[in-house]
Amino acid sequence: MSILRVIIKSDDGIDCLNEKIVYAINYRATRFDLIGGVNVGIRNAYAEMLQVKKVFNESVARQSATLNGKAFFHYVFSPEREDCCSGEMLADIAKKLAVFLSEYEGNFQVIYAVHVTDVDTGELLDLPHIHFIVNNINFVNGVRLNINKSFLYAIRTEIDKIIECYGLSAIRKRE
Secondary structure, three states: OOEEEEOOOOOOOOHHHHHHHHHHHOOOOOOHHHHHEEOOOOHHHHHHHHHHHOOOOOOHHHHHHOOHHEEEEEEEEOOOHHOOOHHHHHHHHHHHHHHHHHHHHOOOOOOEEEEEEOOOOEEEEEEEEEEEOOOEOOOOOOOOOOOOHHHHHHHHHHHHHHHHOOOOOOOOOOO
16 A cells, blocks of 8 residues: 655744755755656745745744644655556656645645655665655745645545556555
């Protein structure tokens, strides 16, 4: 079964946003053709996401006082090991899911990166995976992205729909 992880850390505020973007698009873990963005440029993702927050008056203090300091959401999709996915296949899946994430309940900025090599050793990973970083502020109206069970169910359902087209295993259901 494939896995979708929602990475939740209490200190994922604005200060950590750049760090997560840099980690996701790390050239030692991915290739330029395996990264992308929806409603945001890859080369200036942090500045563009920060600009959206500034336009809608989402100051560091306000971000810290709400949503336990969450300034973004971080998801990792890992296919089943036996599915043997190429980086290119995962990049296709990532593009489709990034569009879904950007359009679900609004207009959000999303970057994605397929990790195919180990950051430390440079060796190919046994299990390539996709990182998604989603700005929590709608760039059209400033409304915050609401993460709840129905949102997570919608993500899982959409991923299952997408990966079924590639013959991959569905996401493991929580027990």
